[in-house]
Amino acid sequence: MTEIQSKNQPENPTFAYVGAFVDELQRSGVHHIVFCPGSRSTPLAIAFAQHPTIRTWLHIDERSAAFFALGLAKRLTAPVALLCTSGTAAANFLPAVVEAKLTHIPLLILTADRPHELRECGAPQAIDQNRIYGTHVKWYQEAALPEATNTGLRYIRTLACRAAALTMAFPAGPVHLNFPFREPLTPDPQPLPPLEQRDPIAWNGRPDGEPYVTVSEAHSSPYVEITAGDRFVELARKMAETPRTLIVVGPHLHPRLPVMLAAMARAWRIPVLADPLSQLRGGPTLYDHIITSYDAFLRDAAFIEQAAPELIIRFGAMPVSKPLLLYMKRYKDCPQVVIDGYSDWPEPTQLASEVIQADPVAVAQYLFHAVKSYAEEPQQSPGDIAWLRLWQRADSVTRQTLRQTMEHFEEPFEGRLFTELAETLPANSILFAGNSMPVRDLDTFFWHTEKPVAIYGNRGANGIDGVVSTALGISAATTATGEKEPVFLVIGDLSFFHDMNGLLAAHLHKLDLTIILVNNDGGGIFSFLPQAAHPEHFEALFGTPTGLEFHHVVEMYNGNYALVSDWSEFRAFVEQSVEMGGLHVIELRTERESNVQMHRQLWQAVSGALAQLHDTNTESLYEEERLPEKQQLDEADVISGEAIFEPVQEGDDDFDLLEQDDR
Incomplete structure (x- = not known):
């Protein structure tokens, strides 16, 4: 702001206070706000909406909104603000806040709250929001009640600069500010101090557009200096x-x-x-x-x-x-x-x-x-x-063996979709892998692509919730920067179910996202774990089939849906989704038990190929020339060998130390 009173700033003490806060956030590098509708957060929501250079992203569901903001900040590597009203709305931010802390993503969480006189007295939508995120944020502060004085505005500008800087200060991560507001919450005209009593910098910020407080070491880190002799x-x-x-x-x-x-x-x-x-x-x-x-x-x-x-x-x-x-x-x-x-x-x-x-x-x-x-x-x-x-x-032999063995599978194999994507994705794509089986199959079957591809996942807490919204947040970031890189998400059916609400963002903000939905009707990873050895309880407690028809959900959010039965169809729909833009869901249906058997057959084939190679020449693995990627092995060699993939038994030393979790 360059004038004492911006024409967009109402004559209202609360709105002068939050307007100064939002103005200072923008000066400090916050250019995106994800907000969920609510009454108590009205002053902040309006202040953000009125700011000419801050992009606002509406989301209805708080849990999905928080993961959407996480994806935005992850891709932008810049702080993103996240706003909600009081009560359980704030609690719904927690899963994404946990992920942000563990993966060093700069989120600025802003929660509106009841004033102190309405706390712990039975007032509606009033819970204890002080330090609600515990140790999962880098810093917490409850803002003072709005005060349109020179002191109050200097304070709130300082708080904005400090909070924004802390999200990026080493190591980056989430910061939480809690804002109590009294009614009225709307910008109704109320008396302000006379112009001659207003400190221009407190009310309008520094005239050069710089932050009120410049935090010069916001991006520093306690790294060891690398010098000779260390x-x-x-x-x-x-x-x-x-x-x-x-x-x-x-x-x-x-x-x-x-x-x-x-x-x-x-x-x-x-x-x-x-x-x-x-x-x-x-x-x-x-x-x-x-x-x-x-x-x-x-x-x-x-x-x-x-x-x-x-x-x-x-x-x-x-x-x-x-x-x-x-x-x-x-x-x-x-x-x-x-x-x-x-x-x-x-x-x-x-x-x-x-x-x-x-x-x-x-x-x-x-x-x-x-x-x-x-x-x-x-x-x-x-x-x-x-x-x-x-x-x-070993790497070359394994790739060829896996590729050739997968060619003989008559039914769709979940791992193969990653080898197909490695060949089909256009240059400068972004690939996001959901947790549980998708990220593990990504690890095993997405070996390399000559094209530049960025690969993301939520591997802080490894949760299966919020995955759709995180991917949509990344898509929003590419839209905001003008990069328009195609974004692809591979996700399992249970994880997709967890975050179906997140699809609303694609509809509201016209985002592009291609979702490859691997539907094995349940928790496929449990079939690889020791729980699978107890069939009397397995399906009810771990397999958890839902029998859902997901095309109804895609239709509800105005997306495009395709059920594929072979790999040529898969490649065609992937390419079509890029050409068309918008939301696309490509569903691949598989069987959990068959998926386990195909994985085991592949491990068996790899073991056999390595054994045959070693038996042919005991020094063959040490030859100077790397085996060409396209050299073909004899088919009999590929499918020979002993099975070596069995679930680790609970109680084994290896299992105790490095237990394969379900995420």
Whole structure:
């Protein structure tokens, strides 16, 4: 605002107060607000709606709205405000707030509340909202009651600057402000102080458009400074002296880390096991040191015995793959170094020998340049080429084996949709994987695509709720920035059921989203868990079939629906959804028991192919040349071998340490 009284600002003390707050949020980098309708939040809702440069996103259901805001902030990597009225509306934000805290997403939660005289006295829609999100927010503050004075406006501008900065301050995460309001809640004219008594900066903000308080260190972090003589020199020396080094990259949102890790691994000739949310599975073939089918071949005991590491270096959060975790436990005496970029200890296995709290991009960059110090000749790398080839050939053989075996399945196989998507998705797509089985099949069957593809998931709390809304929030972010990247969501039927309300956002805001709905009529992942061994209770307690016909829901929200029966249809509808835009739901119906058997057959085929390759030449896994991706194996070799995929039994040491959860 450049005038003492904006023409959009009503002559009302409450609205002068919230207007200053919203104005200061915009100056501090908040450009999006997701709000749910309600009476007590009226002053803030109107103030946001009247601001000319803040985009408002209406959502009816608070739980879905919160996940929608989560998706917006996740894609924008910028703070997004979230507003609701008092009472249980605020409680419905909690699941998304939990996810935001665990995954470092900058959400600014604004809850309206009754004034103090209406609390704990039986007043309607009044609950205890103080610290309602507990430790799941970085910071909480209850705002003072609105006061249109110079002191009151300076206070609320300061609070806005502080809260917005804290959402982005290292590590990013949610911040909660609770606003008590007295009636009247509408902008009815009320007396304000005379113009001559108003401090221009308090009422209008700083004239240069800058925040009232500039928080200069909002994006800083307590990273270890990387200098000669510190522990990074020791880490580089250890890598040079350890031929069988392995790098594991879990989920992360560092935009520069994938390129730096790929370059560093190539320079050192080190295999990199890349989780699908590592952002290392989409892009050019520069990433030839990236191993992506390990979830399948690390189920093979013979390979595990050959692949004994001497040093494991981990970046990012914990990977999805349980076989990878069990592999790391098998070699628990191997030094494991965790590069922790958030100071939140992403190490649930209790296996790490060292945790380094440092900027992972800076670490990778340092190690990339350090390789020259340890090479015997200028053009050499210190890594062990035989160790690298072991992983590369296993990766190539596994991909081909899985691909060829899936071709023989007569009924739709859930995992195959990810190999189909890897080939069908257009460049610059965004792929979001739901929790439970989709993210695990993504890990196993989405190996790599030459096209740039960003892959997301909610892997903080791993919940199956709010997934549709998070994906729609990401779609909204692409619309807001003008990028218009096609967004795809793969989700199971129970998770889809949890968040059907979220589809309203696609209808209200004309968003583009293609949903691949994997409908096995129940909780498919439980068929892989020990609960499946107890059939007398399994269907009622764990399988939980619903028998729902989801096309009715899609129709209600004016979406486009298709039920596919083969892969040519699947590819055609995926391509059509991109051309048409809007909301599309492509349903793939599968059988839970058949899905388990097909997974087991695939693991069996991989084990057989690796065994045959090893039997042919005991040194074959160490050959210099990587097996070409399109080389065909003999069909008999592909389908041979012993079954090795059985549910881990409860009580096993591995199960106790790294129990495969249902999310």
